[in-house]
Amino acid sequence: MASTTSALTRFLDGDVWHSFKESKVAMMAAVIAFICIFCALFADVVAPHNPFDLASLELMDARLPPAWMAEGSSKYLLGTDDQGRDILSALMYGARISLFVGLASVLLSMVIGVGLGLLAGFVGGKIDAFIMRICDVMLSFPSILVALLIDGVGRAMFPNAHDALAFMVLILAISLTGWVQYARTVRGSTMVERNKEYVQAARVIGVKSSRIMWGHVLPNVLGPVMVLATIQVASAIITEATLSFLGVGVPPTSPSLGTLIRVGNDFLFSGEWWITIWPGLMLVLIALSVNLLGDWLRDALNPRLR
Amino acid sequence: MLVFILRRLAQAVIVMLTVAFIAFMLFQYVGDPVTNLLGQDATQEQREALRKDLGLDAPFPVQFARFIGNAVQGEFGLSLRQGRKVSSLFVERFPATLELSMVAGLIALGVGIPLGVYAALRRGKASSQALMMLSLLGVSLPTFLIGILLILVFAVWLKWLPSFGRGDVVSFGTWTTGLLTVDGLRHVLLPAITLSVFQLTLIMRLVRSEMLEVLRTDYIKFARARGLSNNAVYFGHALKNTLVPVITITGLQLGSLIAFAIITETVFQWPGMGLLFIQAVQFADIPVMAAYLCLISFIFVTINLLVDLLYFAVDPRLRVEGKVH
Numbered sequence: 001m002a003s004t005t006s007a008l009t010r011f012l013d014g015d016v017w018h019s020f021k022e023s024k025v026a027m028m029a030a031v032i033a034f035i036c037i038f039c040a041l042f043a044d045v046v047a048p049h050n051p052f053d054l055a056s057l058e059l060m061d062a063r064l065p066p067a068w069m070a071e072g073s074s075k076y077l078l079g080t081d082d083q084g085r086d087i088l089s090a091l092m093y094g095a096r097i098s099l100f101v102g103l104a105s106v107l108l109s110m111v112i113g114v115g116l117g118l119l120a121g122f123v124g125g126k127i128d129a130f131i132m133r134i135c136d137v138m139l140s141f142p143s144i145l146v147a148l149l150i151d152g153v154g155r156a157m158f159p160n161a162h163d164a165l166a167f168m169v170l171i172l173a174i175s176l177t178g179w180v181q182y183a184r185t186v187r188g189s190t191m192v193e194r195n196k197e198y199v200q201a202a203r204v205i206g207v208k209s210s211r212i213m214w215g216h217v218l219p220n221v222l223g224p225v226m227v228l229a230t231i232q233v234a235s236a237i238i239t240e241a242t243l244s245f246l247g248v249g250v251p252p253t254s255p256s257l258g259t260l261i262r263v264g265n266d267f268l269f270s271g272e273w274w275i276t277i278w279p280g281l282m283l284v285l286i287a288l289s290v291n292l293l294g295d296w297l298r299d300a301l302n303p304r305l306r
Numbered sequence: 307m308l309v310f311i312l313r314r315l316a317q318a319v320i321v322m323l324t325v326a327f328i329a330f331m332l333f334q335y336v337g338d339p340v341t342n343l344l345g346q347d348a349t350q351e352q353r354e355a356l357r358k359d360l361g362l363d364a365p366f367p368v369q370f371a372r373f374i375g376n377a378v379q380g381e382f383g384l385s386l387r388q389g390r391k392v393s394s395l396f397v398e399r400f401p402a403t404l405e406l407s408m409v410a411g412l413i414a415l416g417v418g419i420p421l422g423v424y425a426a427l428r429r430g431k432a433s434s435q436a437l438m439m440l441s442l443l444g445v446s447l448p449t450f451l452i453g454i455l456l457i458l459v460f461a462v463w464l465k466w467l468p469s470f471g472r473g474d475v476v477s478f479g480t481w482t483t484g485l486l487t488v489d490g491l492r493h494v495l496l497p498a499i500t501l502s503v504f505q506l507t508l509i510m511r512l513v514r515s516e517m518l519e520v521l522r523t524d525y526i527k528f529a530r531a532r533g534l535s536n537n538a539v540y541f542g543h544a545l546k547n548t549l550v551p552v553i554t555i556t557g558l559q560l561g562s563l564i565a566f567a568i569i570t571e572t573v574f575q576w577p578g579m580g581l582l583f584i585q586a587v588q589f590a591d592i593p594v595m596a597a598y599l600c601l602i603s604f605i606f607v608t609i610n611l612l613v614d615l616l617y618f619a620v621d622p623r624l625r626v627e628g629k630v631h
Contacts, residue, residue, distance in 0.1 A: 137321055137324075140606055140607075140610050141565070141602075141603075141606060142561075142562040142565045142566065144565065144566065144568075144569070145565040145568070145602065148568065148583075148584075148587060149595075149599060151587065152586070152587035152590075152595055153332060153595075155587065155590055156332070156590040156592060156595070234446070238448045241448060241450075242448055242449070242450060242569060245450045245569075245572075246450075246568070246569065246572055246584055246587075247584070247588055248584070248587050248588060261450070261451070261454070265454060265573075268454065268457060268458055268462060269461075269462055269469075271462060273458055273462075276454055276458075277454075277455075277458070280451045280454065280455075283448065283451065284443075284446060284447055284448075284451065287446045287448075288442075288443070288446045291442075291445075291446055
């Protein structure tokens with residue numbers, strides 16, 4: 001218990017927390033991100049309706065505008081979609097799926113990227129050259145294109161994929177495009193760390209290479225990785241939304257924000273803007289707040305900017 | 307010099323071969339071409355006969371070589387979904403995508419550079435800060451959402467511009483263009499703006515930071531000391547020197563414009579290659595996917611190669627380094 005308290009006080013005394021208190025933008029972004037994540041996590045409890053409960057849907061309530069407009073109903077704050085689902089609730093459940101896919105693919109790409117980057121930077125030689133070549137090639141294509149291709153191949157390989165498999169293909173597609181950034185960052189800092197005295201000292205007392213790599217070098221190169229991961233969460237969520245919007249993302253039975261936008265797009269021309277715009281706004285809010293937090297974190301962790 | 311060019315060329319060829327290999331594997335193992343052509347209830351003999359006819363019984367390297375030979379000639383077989391030759395589908399769709407990307411690129415340059423210069427010269431002022439905030443929003447907004455917003459405002463609410471298709475086109479042989487008719491121009495406007503937003507913010511931020519960098523240098527101070535007017539310093543001396551990185555970045559971004567066109571084309575139902583590709587992914591239409599993969603990689607590899615060679619021509623330092631190695 002004592003160690004956690006001291007860690008907490010250390011954190012509260014530290015530079016990072018101090019710069020967080022100073023930055024209004026970071027505070028605001030954190031509040032917005034927190035609300036979004038909270039609503040997404042506890043959608044079951046917070047959401048006013050259950051959009052997946054078919055029994056509670058009433059077609060009479062379909063396509064109602066938001067509550068403050070003339071025909072709106074106070075029962076549905078942000079209006080309803082074509083099947084009479086409450087949009088506010090659908091947003092919360094959708095954000096949960098978007099966040100899940102975003103976080104899972106960032107985690108996976110981080111594991112792949114950090115592992116390969118560490119290997120490339122620490123071992124060097126042919127392995128390094130090979131891994132970096134792959135990175136160069138992948139970076140010369142836009143990530144959305146690579147994700148689309150991997151997703152397309154995955155869909156062609158499992159034409160009758162059930163939901164869980166479709167999720168896995170999607171997460172794999174996004175993470176296989178994202179790992180390159182981590183690999184390059186980690187490789188760079190590993191090559192610096194490799195020549196430092198503590199690594200030489202460890203070598204001298206006979207610590208195994210693999211242990212130096214994972215136990216000693218790894219913790220020292222993780223700082224920039226955290227910043228990168230924060231920003232990548234935003235881009236992974238946007239990539240997921242884009243793929244879902246294009247109709248090749250999450251299965252339609254569990255709609256993410258991108259799927260909601262895709263569905264609502266069909267009703268744009270009849271003037272029912274709210275079916276599309278709310279999920280879009282939610283997506284932008286999440287992406288923007290996460291991006292701002294990432295920017296702040298980068299500045300806070302970079303001593304040169306202080 | 308020759309060594310550098312040769313090495314770079316060899317790299318490009320290796321990348322293309324890798325991509326071709328992936329496309330070939332797609333053909334070979336993902337969608338079974340025999341089942342696709344004959345249907346599920348063909349007999350074993352029919353399958354074997356067709357297999358022989360198509361040359362699928364040949365050894366692996368021979369098949370791969372044949373595939374490359376066909377791919378170089380632009381032959382990727384028949385589209386599974388539309389039953390037409392893939393090559394003719396692409397010939398039909400290519401002008402639409404190229405036209406959209408070109409217009410978007412022009413908008414990005416034509417608006418991005420002046421805004422970047424403005425933001426640099428007015429650094430710290432409210433207007434420039436607002437512009438930078440706006441550009442952050444432009445980066446955070448996903449492309450498809452920008453398209454949807456533009457459709458909502460300009461097509462649904464204001465009813466100023468059409469929101470899908472290419473409108474009237476003029477054709478020259480196999481090439482079609484919508485840029486020569488008023489209707490076509492009206493149709494290209496919204497998709498092109500959508501596609502350009504991301505590149506525009508990128509160019510604006512780049513020009514701003516380059517410009518700030520250049521304005522700090524000695525020769526700008528010297529130009530001022532000579533008593534040149536502000537405009538002569540800014541546009542005659544500073545801007546000129548910021549344009550080299552801008553041109554290379556724009557060159558590199560040309561490929562990603564074509565790739566991002568996939569999203570824009572889906573939003574606006576623009577009949578280009580991107581829409582074709584998305585439909586291919588949805589229906590697991592392997593020949594079209596493979597052809598798109600090869601074509602787009604070819605475009606990317608060519609552009610990267612050209613930019614590298616251009617660097618080499620422009621930057622003498624690279625040449626010296628080449629000699630040392």
